[in-house]
Amino acid sequence: xxxxxxxxxxLTAISCNGNSHSFLNYPHLEQFIDDFEFIxxxxxxxxxxxxxxxxxxxxxxxxxxxxxxxxxxxKMDEPIINLxxxxxxxxxxxxxxxxCATFGGIFSQSDYAYTTGLHFDKENPTFLFKSLKHKTIxxxxxxxxxxxxxxxxxxxxxNMDLKLDNYLRPKEFFAYTIHNGCTxxxxxxxxVDNHTFGKKxxxxxxxxxxxxxxxxxxxxxxxxNGVNSKTRAGLPCMGCTSPDFPKQNLFKTKKNMxxxxxxxxxxxxxxxxxxxxxxxxxxxxxxxxxxF
Amino acid sequence: xxxxxxxKKEKIxxxxxxxxxxxxxxxxxxxxxxxxxxxxVGNMYNYFKSKDILAKEIIKYISAYLGSKIKKINEEDISxxxxxxxxxxxxFKTAMSKPEMIDYFLRIYLSNREVFLDGCEGMICVNExxxxxxxxxxxxxKSGDLRDQDFFSAFGLFMGYLGGMVFLKGENILPKxxxxxxxxxxxxxYKALSV
Amino acid sequence: xxxxIEKIEGEAKLNFSFDEHKKIDFVDIEFFSTRNxxxxxxxxxxxxxxxxxxxxxxxxxxxxxxxxTKALEDCYKNIEVPNNAKILRELTLNFEIMQNHFKxxxxxxxxxxxxxxxxxxxxxxxxxxxxxxxxxxxxxxxxSYSLVGGVVCDITVMDILKITHLIDEVMKYFxxxxxxxxxxxxxxxxxxxxxxxxxxxxxxxxxxxKQNSWQHLGRSYGRFVVFGQNSYFNSGKSIKTTVSKNLNFxxxxxxxxxxxxxxxxTYKNKYYEVGPLSRAMLNKIPLIxxxxxxxxxxxxxxxxxxxxxxxxxLNHSKKLLDELDxxxxxxxxxxxxxxxxxxxxxxxxxxxxxxxxxxxxxxxxIIEKYDIITPTQxxxxxxxxxxxxxxxxxxxxxxxxxLAEIVFKSFDVCSVCTTH
Numbered sequence: 001x002x003x004x005x006x007x008x009x010x011l012t013a014i015s016c017n018g019n020s021h022s023f024l025n026y027p028h029l030e031q032f033i034d035d036f037e038f039i040x041x042x043x044x045x046x047x048x049x050x051x052x053x054x055x056x057x058x059x060x061x062x063x064x065x066x067x068x069x070x071x072x073x074x075k076m077d078e079p080i081i082n083l084x085x086x087x088x089x090x091x092x093x094x095x096x097x098x099x100c101a102t103f104g105g106i107f108s109q110s111d112y113a114y115t116t117g118l119h120f121d122k123e124n125p126t127f128l129f130k131s132l133k134h135k136t137i138x139x140x141x142x143x144x145x146x147x148x149x150x151x152x153x154x155x156x157x158x159n160m161d162l163k164l165d166n167y168l169r170p171k172e173f174f175a176y177t178i179h180n181g182c183t184x185x186x187x188x189x190x191x192v193d194n195h196t197f198g199k200k201x202x203x204x205x206x207x208x209x210x211x212x213x214x215x216x217x218x219x220x221x222x223x224x225n226g227v228n229s230k231t232r233a234g235l236p237c238m239g240c241t242s243p244d245f246p247k248q249n250l251f252k253t254k255k256n257m258x259x260x261x262x263x264x265x266x267x268x269x270x271x272x273x274x275x276x277x278x279x280x281x282x283x284x285x286x287x288x289x290x291x292f
Numbered sequence: 293x294x295x296x297x298x299x300k301k302e303k304i305x306x307x308x309x310x311x312x313x314x315x316x317x318x319x320x321x322x323x324x325x326x327x328x329x330x331x332x333v334g335n336m337y338n339y340f341k342s343k344d345i346l347a348k349e350i351i352k353y354i355s356a357y358l359g360s361k362i363k364k365i366n367e368e369d370i371s372x373x374x375x376x377x378x379x380x381x382x383x384f385k386t387a388m389s390k391p392e393m394i395d396y397f398l399r400i401y402l403s404n405r406e407v408f409l410d411g412c413e414g415m416i417c418v419n420e421x422x423x424x425x426x427x428x429x430x431x432x433x434k435s436g437d438l439r440d441q442d443f444f445s446a447f448g449l450f451m452g453y454l455g456g457m458v459f460l461k462g463e464n465i466l467p468k469x470x471x472x473x474x475x476x477x478x479x480x481x482y483k484a485l486s487v
Numbered sequence: 488x489x490x491x492i493e494k495i496e497g498e499a500k501l502n503f504s505f506d507e508h509k510k511i512d513f514v515d516i517e518f519f520s521t522r523n524x525x526x527x528x529x530x531x532x533x534x535x536x537x538x539x540x541x542x543x544x545x546x547x548x549x550x551x552x553x554x555x556t557k558a559l560e561d562c563y564k565n566i567e568v569p570n571n572a573k574i575l576r577e578l579t580l581n582f583e584i585m586q587n588h589f590k591x592x593x594x595x596x597x598x599x600x601x602x603x604x605x606x607x608x609x610x611x612x613x614x615x616x617x618x619x620x621x622x623x624x625x626x627x628x629x630x631s632y633s634l635v636g637g638v639v640c641d642i643t644v645m646d647i648l649k650i651t652h653l654i655d656e657v658m659k660y661f662x663x664x665x666x667x668x669x670x671x672x673x674x675x676x677x678x679x680x681x682x683x684x685x686x687x688x689x690x691x692x693x694x695x696x697k698q699n700s701w702q703h704l705g706r707s708y709g710r711f712v713v714f715g716q717n718s719y720f721n722s723g724k725s726i727k728t729t730v731s732k733n734l735n736f737x738x739x740x741x742x743x744x745x746x747x748x749x750x751x752x753t754y755k756n757k758y759y760e761v762g763p764l765s766r767a768m769l770n771k772i773p774l775i776x777x778x779x780x781x782x783x784x785x786x787x788x789x790x791x792x793x794x795x796x797x798x799x800x801l802n803h804s805k806k807l808l809d810e811l812d813x814x815x816x817x818x819x820x821x822x823x824x825x826x827x828x829x830x831x832x833x834x835x836x837x838x839x840x841x842x843x844x845x846x847x848x849x850x851x852x853i854i855e856k857y858d859i860i861t862p863t864q865x866x867x868x869x870x871x872x873x874x875x876x877x878x879x880x881x882x883x884x885x886x887x888x889x890l891a892e893i894v895f896k897s898f899d900v901c902s903v904c905t906t907h
Contacts, residue, residue: 015545015903016522016543016544016548017496017544017545017903018545018628019545020545021546022629024590024613024614025613025617025627030607043590045603045606049491050491050493051491074520076519077519109527110522110524110527142542142629196820197634197638197817197820198569198572198640198816198817199641200643219626224625224626225614225617225620225621225627227621227622227649228622228624228626229625229626230631230632233632234625234632234640235625238631240629246535248532250532250534250538252532256429256434257426257433257442258429258442258443259426259427259430269427269430270423273426273427274420277422277423278419280414282413
């Protein structure tokens with residue numbers, strides 16, 4: 001059925017190439033490049049060069065866009081908007097790879113005018129490429145997790161019907177919160193809030209700005225580089241899959257009179273405070289002590 | 293709708309509160325409470341297994357009562373200053389119409405902590421009340437009216453002040469009615485807490 | 488004549504002019520864009536730079552993280568940083584440097600020499616090295632695990648075991664694929680001829696240069712500088728073979744460039760080469776010194792220096808692991824909160840491509856000014872005919888622009904970093 005490989009163009013706009021490099025960490029890359037053909041890629045050998053992309057009219061099945069776009073940004077003197085327009089219309093599916101391509105990300109703060117993601121400017125929809133929305137899938141993350149991108153591409157190849165959230169992200173990966181699967185969960189559950197950096201114990205939600213309970217993604221479900229995650233290591237989740245990444249004052253929990261401004265996704269304030277009040281009334285020796 | 297058993301429980305609590313206020317916590321026994329309700333002592337134990345359990349249920353009852361009142365104020369679309377005034381009004385109104393409630397809170401719950409050690413750890417038994425005060429503070433900070441600070445430094449100022457006034461009233465030291473102080477107290481508390 | 492350079496980190500435009508003998512007499516180097524990271528940082532809380540700066544670059548973001556940490560710590564003047572944290576920072580930065588070298592060799596250099604691109608030969612070791620960073624820092628790329636006062640993690644003996652195995656695996660890979668040598672002596676070789684009779688992709692590449700008589704190709708000033716002193720790299724400058732240890736950050740000057748978004752960088756008004764060849768010269772690595780003696784600062788020496796750095800760093804990384812003391816802290820909370828710190832600081836590290844410098848100025852913990860000087864800015868400074876940049880000088884005199892591209896790429900160009 002798949003007698004011919006789907007042709008992929010990986011286009012980079014205003015970016016750091018972090019997604020390209022993250023994808024090179026995909027463990028089954030060998031199989032992947034047997035199954036698909038990058039007809040243009042910024043690092044991997046490809047049939048066409050960027051110059052070909054600009055000068056010629058090349059057929060492609062999937063367009064991957066990495067990086068934010070702006071009417072002012074050019075690739076080799078060609079406006080990126082023109083390149084996106086040309087290949088997005090040819091492609092059967094478009095994937096915005098990373099938070100910049102999806103929401104604008106860090107580089108929405110750069111000096112280029114109107115720097116946004118393909119369909120979103122932070123959480124607000126944009127209109128320039130509205131007609132392409134029906135064939136776009138967003139994969140946010142700074143950077144993306146390689147497996148999330150690879151398996152989304154396989155899902156396209158196999159014509160799977162992926163359920164998407166409001167930002168066009170596959171629910172298979174983005175219905176979870178980063179909190180799911182964090183090894184520090186017990187400290188969160190029992191509101192043991194004495195975290196300091198450099199410890200394997202403790203939860204970063206109360207003091208150190210961890211956004212895991214209200215950020216969507218699979219970081220603690222599909223481990224990074226197959227071994228770990230930021231929160232497991234002891235680094236707060238910076239909310240890098242979110243429309244408003246990066247927020248400010250990232251290592252500090254924003255609190256109003258002691259109550260965290262951002263609560264776990266979908267958990268009401270009274271529910272959270274009731275639970276917190278109850279668990280905080282008890283002290284659990286095991287969780288107050290070092291693990292070993 | 294409350295079940296019959298719950299209604300009866302509430303009746304016991306209200307009666308117990310009155311007796312505690314009149315005769316003191318330690319001087320009041322389960323048989324005393326049973327007899328004012330014309331219940332047998334045995335039947336009484338069907339509702340509350342001990343006086344300590346009753347004591348804890350009472351504080352939860354008061355907390356829920358005050359909490360539900362503040363929740364209503366929190367949900368109103370009014371300024372933080374107006375909320376401040378309404379909470380103070382509500383508290384004083386309760387102190388006047390149901391003095392045994394505030395009395396229990398100040399004189400029994402806060403003064404006999406040993407009774408409440410097991411089962412009322414931390415603020416578990418006053419959770420509903422404390423949470424609403426937290427939300428009042430939090431929304432005040434969020435809307436830019438109140439200064440962000442440690443919860444307890446604000447809570448102590450607010451509740452200590454109101455408790456103190458009710459205490460003075462109870463000792464018959466206050467020359468005027470509690471209601472006469474509402475405007476000044478609102479002014480003082482709001483000024484102390486605002487940005 | 489214009490040539491677009493692709494498949495580096497980003498793209499660049501080279502505009503060649505030729506003399507009457509059809510030899511290159513000038514090259515104008517242009518980078519296309521800038522993302523204004525330095526401006527994005529202004530008015531942000533200091534620690535946010537730890538999250539933003541790795542995003543300068545997808546391949547060497549970790550170097551930016553460590554440079555940021557050091558620049559912020561330098562603002563304190565006397566801050567206590569635990570030894571364990573210093574060790575881990577060096578270790579994870581070593582891993583990043585090595586994954587970069589593998590990718591450069593197999594993705595950028597070999598295809599220029601008529602070889603097919605061996606994607607998996609690059610990704611196999613680079614995935615292992617990324618994994619080793621993740622064991623400590625949670626993920627790669629784009630972790631922010633190093634912060635003012637130490638590192639966030641608290642690793643265990645099991646983590647050390649894991650990392651040891653990963654290092655061994657990469658060493659095995661190097662010995663199997665890059666430099667096949669049974670003797671285990673290859674780190675002590677003093678003579679180029681000692682390795683040229685061996686097998687492996689690195690040796691085959693070097694031999695190809697010899698066969699084509701290209702081993703002198705791409706020579707520049709022979710001026711080297713290294714600022715990022717650590718437990719392995721020695722800082723200093725070396726002109727031909729004269730080494731001087733005294734360096735002063737104040738002598739580094741950045742000038743804006745008319746034709747390109749990248750700024751030029753000089754030390755005492757002179758262009759210097761940074762990177763693995765410079766580091767090997769300052770570290771007096773016998774094999775590289777021999778290559779330099781015979782072929783100068785040529786592509787040959789650059790390729791050898793860069794790839795020969797891998798086994799050195801693997802060995803040194805194992806020593807670093809041994810120095811960890813798990814009973815000691817990984818983080819010591821600074822006595823003064825950063826929101827009360829005003830002042831400025833330098834953070835300097837050796838990144839894969841050479842010296843990376845961060846300068847920050849804080850006012851009450853808010854970033855007033857941030858300045859980043861990347862290795863590629865040093866090597867690819869776009870000078871004038873009268874005063875050529877390092878890579879420009881290296882391309883002068885060639886007549887084949889494809890060879891010029893090899894010379895250009897021998898500096899391992901990071902356009903992404905350079906147009907931060």
